[in-house]
Amino acid sequence: MHSKVKCRACDKSFIPDPRNLKRQAFCSRPECQRWRRTKTQRKRRERFRKEQVLTRRLKPSEAVWLRKNPIIIGLVSVLVGSTDLREIEAFCAAASHRGSQILRGGLLDDDGKGLESKVIKRQ
Numbered sequence: 001m002h003s004k005v006k007c008r009a010c011d012k013s014f015i016p017d018p019r020n021l022k023r024q025a026f027c028s029r030p031e032c033q034r035w036r037r038t039k040t041q042r043k044r045r046e047r048f049r050k051e052q053v054l055t056r057r058l059k060p061s062e063a064v065w066l067r068k069n070p071i072i073i074g075l076v077s078v079l080v081g082s083t084d085l086r087e088i089e090a091f092c093a094a095a096s097h098r099g100s101q102i103l104r105g106g107l108l109d110d111d112g113k114g115l116e117s118k119v120i121k122r123q
Contacts, residue, residue, distance in 0.1 A: 062092070
């Protein structure tokens, strides 16, 4: 027989699921599960608020990549002429959007033609 554990939400004893003996901290009562999910969501949201400004506009994967490559932040800072992270973030988001438009062929030049047409003419 498995030992009982105290629920972190209601303080009542319960027998944890055999597959999660060491990790289960909440009983299966709906109120306790709701409390567990609410607590987890708050913790996750708080973690994102504490992270750097870059995660607000960029995809999390892009922000992580930028943090791992500080030279990019430095180069963007020189291009923008500012050390304000919000300005750097805005530039990176705009550059990322523009780059994806160029790759899709959706960005138009002054002639009203896509940039693809210039590349084809040069070849």
